Amino acid sequence: MFYRENGQFKTSYAADQQIFTIAQDKWFVWGLIAFAALAVPMLADEYMFRAILIPFLVLSLAALGVNLLVGYCGQITLGAGAFMAIGAYAAYNFMVRIDGMPLVLAMLLGGVSAAAFGILFGIPSLRVRGLYLAVATLAAQFLCDWAFLRIGWFTNNSSSGSVSVAKLEMLGWAIDSPTEKYLFCLAFVVVFAFIGKNLTRAAIGRQWMAIRDMDVAAEVIGIRPMFAKLSAFAVSSFFVGVAGALWGFVHLGSWEPAAFSVDRSFQLLFMVIIGGMGSIMGSFFGAAFIVILPIFLNQFLPLLGSLVGVTVSTAGISHAELIIFGSLIIFFLIVEPHGLARLWSIAKQKLRLWPFPH
């Protein structure tokens, strides 16, 4: 009744090429952004910002980057954690070694460094596919783990191997309260989500999808696999690198290589698979599922226990959290192998016919 495009006529090519062709979608997204930027800062408390919203936003951005590569270009990667690490450490080094380096520029340069390494580690994708490629990208993960642990230069010779950043500041705006940090991350995520969305609608995104669907056919119709694959690696690593810089600078403030271990790579890949491959929205769903659900379970189970008069031990909660989380992953993969984003689009489809389904 409310969600249908009847009566919305497109009278120009520009109108036809909008990101959101249905007006309701457009209003929904703008509303969501406005809610996140204006209402959330007033509603949420410090815990919400620091423990849930900031990690969620940063990992959404990383998942978005991985989704561009895995979901849109069909190149499986297990090196996302490494590219986050490169982004974070590169941004750190730009900040430490160059006086007066602006924060945002350092982060973007961190992303550029990650992109350069992304291209380097994307080269095997020209020859190998599928699981073999996943194993090849795993090399990036181990190389970075090793380099950031062992080479003192990257950590500015910190004796413990842990680096920390000084106060965050942008154009005289000191980013220190949780709300400001949240807004800073939100700005990054909104901008990058739009860039990502537009890239996937543009010629380059179509090339990626053609390569994903069948690379021989894509080559026959004139798409250069080398350019398409390496550009996907570069763009994806850039996104992931910027997310890594945000994770280190804004969320953790001080970190060691373990923050970007192979677990992080798996986590990001799971976000993409659960959220929905080849969907920008799916990256957010996946990040929400993986970041928020364990924390929610961890807090919800004791409440549930106290309702029925059972005190659950701390270890018990942790174990239950893993069991339930794992079962939910399996459940969602069985009932909806295309990810949570598919559920979202089914819901929209149903809403179009509601309340008179035929």
Add this chain to the structure above:
Amino acid sequence: MKFRTLALAAAIASVGLSSAVFSPAASAQAQEQFFPVLVGRTGPVAPNAVPWANGYVDYLKLINAQGGINGVKLSYEECEFGYATDRGVECYERLKGKGATVFQPLSTGLTFALTDKAPVDKIPLITAGYGRSESQDGSVFTWNFPLLGTYWVAADVAIQHVANQLGGLDKLKGKKIALVYHDSPYGKEPIPVLQERAKLHGFDLQLLPVTAPGVEQKSTWLQVRRDRPDYLLLWGWGVMTSTSIKEAQATGYPREKMLGIWWAGAEPDVKDVGAGAKGYSALALQHGAEPNSKVVKDMLAMVHDKGQGTGPKDEVGSVLYMRGLISAMLGVEGVRQAQERYGKGKVMTGEQVRWGLENLNLDQAKLDAMGFAGVMRPVQTSCTDHMGSSWVRVHTWDGSKWAFSSDWYQADDKVLRPMVLEAASKYAAEKNIQRRTAEQCAQ
């Protein structure tokens, strides 16, 4: 149909989530001093972290059974983080909102992450025997309290002990000492001191990292077999330590030449190896296994015999149980000291507890009265010294229990103090912190 149930489930979950998250977190009772407990009851460090957590919580129960701190009862809540820094930060934020006034992070990586948050939130951090070593300098690290020693103290004493075994510091020249360490900020902490000492005495230091969590160490021990170091220091944590000792057994490296840090010197590390670990020694930052101390007897009588004990009864008094217990005691005494100044019988704030910890003075009489006679030596902190004590003993596994095998050592301030000051000054310069002056200290 399927979709409807899914949608319903999602709706219920989201309502539950928002109520759980948006509900006012500050629900701590007004008249109770809230102690957050960060624990690692699951994961690779669980064997060692579980007794620590049990000791910690038991001591809080004991204080409550004795009537609280000048009548102020203690409340506590555990949060499981499994030695993962990002989950630890989440726990910190969660428990902070419930009125926490002192945190004990139980992880070096997490200590690094929280060191920057503590001054903003005005909550002191106690890292009893661990944490970042330069935080001993309280004039820079206002909110960090590495009470009862740091890894630098431990490393310094380790070299003193080795020299003692060899018959003097001059005998170290030309010797080979290996450090097998957990490859994390924790394992890397002692390296600067060992390097300094190596330069000083002319011994050869070999660094052999073990990738966390440390169940795979074959290549490390091949290096040990090849190089045959004269002594081997073990900076292990959780499952890593017992693996190391088993590997040493397999390699034929004498356990008598191995010296572990206190995390690697407890019952869970050697119990499974049993007689194979006989002769293995570890640094005890003050205490070891203390089943006969008065505080343990009190604990058994007032908590465990009433059926309120947290862990198994036979673990009460074991090495890491005592570590947790003493860590809790230091927090409680910080609050008690704060009450001396800010009003007895009142709930203290984070800032007040910080003052209490900075002016802690546990002399022998107080320790004896609390039942810690023979367990530890007096602790006195000040503005410039947030560590309070640098006494260390060595204890050795005799196949069935830990027993002390050395006299008390004290870390050499001539070596450590310049390093602490230098590292703290570097941190202050990086973070743009002004060192506190004498007047600011007196406040």
